[in-house]
Amino acid sequence: MVKLGVFIQRELRLLARQKADWLNPVLFFIIVLCLFPLGVGPEPNLLRLMAPGIVWIAALLSVLLAAERLFKDDYRNGVIEQLVAARQPLLSFVLAKLVTNWLSTGLPLVLLSPLVALLLNLETPAFVALLLTLLLGTPLLSLLSVLGAALTVSADKGGILLALLILPLYIPLLIFASAAMEAATMALPYHGQLAIMLAMLLFALALVPLAVLSALKLNVS
Amino acid sequence: MVICAQFLPSSIARAVNIPQPFSVSSGQILLEAKGLSCIRQDRVLFEQLSLTVHGGELLQIAGKNGAGKSSLLRLLAGLAHPDEGDIYYRQQPLAQQAADYAADLCYIGHQSGIHEQLTALENLRFWRAAVQAPAGDDYALLGRLGLAGLEDIPCRMLSAGQQRRVSLARLWFSQGQLWILDEPFTALDQTAIALLQQHFLQHLQRGGSIVLTTHQSLSLQYAQLCKLELAYRW
Numbered sequence: 086m087v088k089l090g091v092f093i094q095r096e097l098r099l100l101a102r103q104k105a106d107w108l109n110p111v112l113f114f115i116i117v118l119c120l121f122p123l124g125v126g127p128e129p130n131l132l133r134l135m136a137p138g139i140v141w142i143a144a145l146l147s148v149l150l151a152a153e154r155l156f157k158d159d160y161r162n163g164v165i166e167q168l169v170a171a172r173q174p175l176l177s178f179v180l181a182k183l184v185t186n187w188l189s190t191g192l193p194l195v196l197l198s199p200l201v202a203l204l205l206n207l208e209t210p211a212f213v214a215l216l217l218t219l220l221l222g223t224p225l226l227s228l229l230s231v232l233g234a235a236l237t238v239s240a241d242k243g244g245i246l247l248a249l250l251i252l253p254l255y256i257p258l259l260i261f262a263s264a265a266m267e268a269a270t271m272a273l274p275y276h277g278q279l280a281i282m283l284a285m286l287l288f289a290l291a292l293v294p295l296a297v298l299s300a301l302k303l304n305v306s
Numbered sequence: 307m308v309i310c311a312q313f314l315p316s317s318i319a320r321a322v323n324i325p326q327p328f329s330v331s332s333g334q335i336l337l338e339a340k341g342l343s344c345i346r347q348d349r350v351l352f353e354q355l356s357l358t359v360h361g362g363e364l365l366q367i368a369g370k371n372g373a374g375k376s377s378l379l380r381l382l383a384g385l386a387h388p389d390e391g392d393i394y395y396r397q398q399p400l401a402q403q404a405a406d407y408a409a410d411l412c413y414i415g416h417q418s419g420i421h422e423q424l425t426a427l428e429n430l431r432f433w434r435a436a437v438q439a440p441a442g443d444d445y446a447l448l449g450r451l452g453l454a455g456l457e458d459i460p461c462r463m464l465s466a467g468q469q470r471r472v473s474l475a476r477l478w479f480s481q482g483q484l485w486i487l488d489e490p491f492t493a494l495d496q497t498a499i500a501l502l503q504q505h506f507l508q509h510l511q512r513g514g515s516i517v518l519t520t521h522q523s524l525s526l527q528y529a530q531l532c533k534l535e536l537a538y539r540w
Contacts (some may be wrong), residue, residue: 091435095428102423102460163417170383170415170486172408174436306386 092181107189114147136205137266152230191223214269235300332362343390369536412482418473422462466493
C-alpha cells in the first residue's frame with residue numbers, strides 16, 4: 086500500500102488552495118435552505134412537514150455540484166495517466182479522493198445540521214434523525230459522486246452527463262433518508278431505514294473504489 | 307548557479323542513493339513488441355511493427371507529427387492495448403507481468419504530471435510517495451535542476467521549461483529500469499537538455515533502458531542508440 090497519508094495531505098492542500106471547489110457547494114446548500122422558508126411561507130407546520138425532502142434534495146444537489154471538478158485537473162495535467170502507468174499508487178489516489186471528498190462536501194453538511202434544524206423548525210427527534218441520516222448518507226453520496234466523476238472525466242462538458250448518471254443512484258438514498266426523518270417526526274422507530282442506508286453504504290464502500298479504478302483506466306486508454 | 311555546482315556531487319549521491327543492479331542485465335532483451343498495429347479514427351498509424359529494447363539501450367522514435375509516436379509509447383507503457391500484436395516484458399506477455407512491469411517503468415507522458423496549484427517541492431514529494439522511492443533531499447535535487455529558490459511557489463507561476471524540469475526531476479529518484487518519455491526535451495533550454503542527456507547516459511551505463519520520442523538529434527554519443535522512424539500514413 087502506497088502511503089495513503091501523503092496522498093490525503095496533497096488533496097487537503099489542494100482544497101485549501103482552491104476554496105471555491107468546496108465552499109460553493111456548501112454555500113449552495115445553505116442558500117437553498119434559506120430560500121425555502123421565504124418561498125413557501127414561514128408556516129412552522131408546513132416547513133416541518135417538508136423538511137426531510139428539502140434537506141435531502143439540497144444535499145444531493147450540492148454534492149453533485151462538487152463532483153464535476155473532482156478529477157478534471159489531474160486528468161488534464163496527466164497525473165492520472167501517469168498513475169495508471171505506475172499502477173500501484175492508483176488505489177491510494179482514489180481512496181484519498183474519496184476521503185477528502187467526504188471531508189469537504191459531506192462533513193460540512195453534517196456540521197451544518199443544527200442550523201438546518203433551526204431554519205426548518207425541526208424538533209429534537211427529527212434533528213437527531215437528520216444527523217444520523219446525514220452521517221450515514223453523505224459518505225454514500227461522496228462514493229457515488231466520485232464514481233460519476235471518474236466515469237465522465239474525459240468528457241468535455243461532463244456536467245449534465247454526470248447528473249444523468251448519478252442522480253438515479255441517489256434516489257434510493259433519498260427515499261430511505263427522508264422516510265427515516267418522517268418516521269422520526271411522528272415518533273415512530275426508524276431503525277429499519279437506517280439499517281438499509283448502512284447496508285447501501287457498506288455495499289458501495291466495498292465496490293465503488295474498484296469501479297473508480299476501472300473507470301479511470303478506461304478513460305486514459 | 308555557481309553555488310549549486312558546489313554541492314553538486316553530494317546532492318547526486320543523496321538524491322539517487324546507491325544504484326542497485328537491474329533485473330535484466332545489459333545486452334539482454336528487456337522489452338519486445340511483435341507485430342503491433344494501431345488504428346486511430348479509422349486511420350492505420352502503423353502495422354506489423356516489431357521492436358526490441360535491450361538493457362542499456364536507448365531507442366529513439368522519430369517521425370512526423372501525427373505519425374503515431376505517442377500512441378506507440380502509450381502501447382509500450384501498457385496504457386492502451388494494441389489492435390494487433392503482442393508486447394513481451396522479460397520474455398513474458400505483458401498481461402501476465404503487468405504489476406512487475408509497472409513497478410519497473412517510469413512513464414512521463416506528453417502532459418507534465420504536475421499540478422499547477424502545488425509547489426515544485428510538493429509535486430516531487432507526491433511522486434516520491436507514488437513510486438515508493440526512498441526519501442531524499444528534494445531541495446538539492448531541485449537546485450541541481452536549476453530551480454533553486456523556486457521550490458516553494460506554485461508551479462503555475464513557473465515557465466513551461468521550468469515546469470518540465472519539475473516533471474523530469476522524477477527521473478533522478480526513479481527506481482525503474484525502463485524509462486518511457488514522450489518528448490522530454492520540449493520547452494527545455496540547452497543547459498537543461500545537456501543535463502538531461504548526461505543523466506540518460508548514467509542510466510544507460512547502469513544497464514537501464516530508455517524509449518523516447520524527440521525531434522531533436524541527440525547530441526551525446528550513446529553506445530547503444532537505435533532509431534526508429536515512423537512514416538506518416540494516410
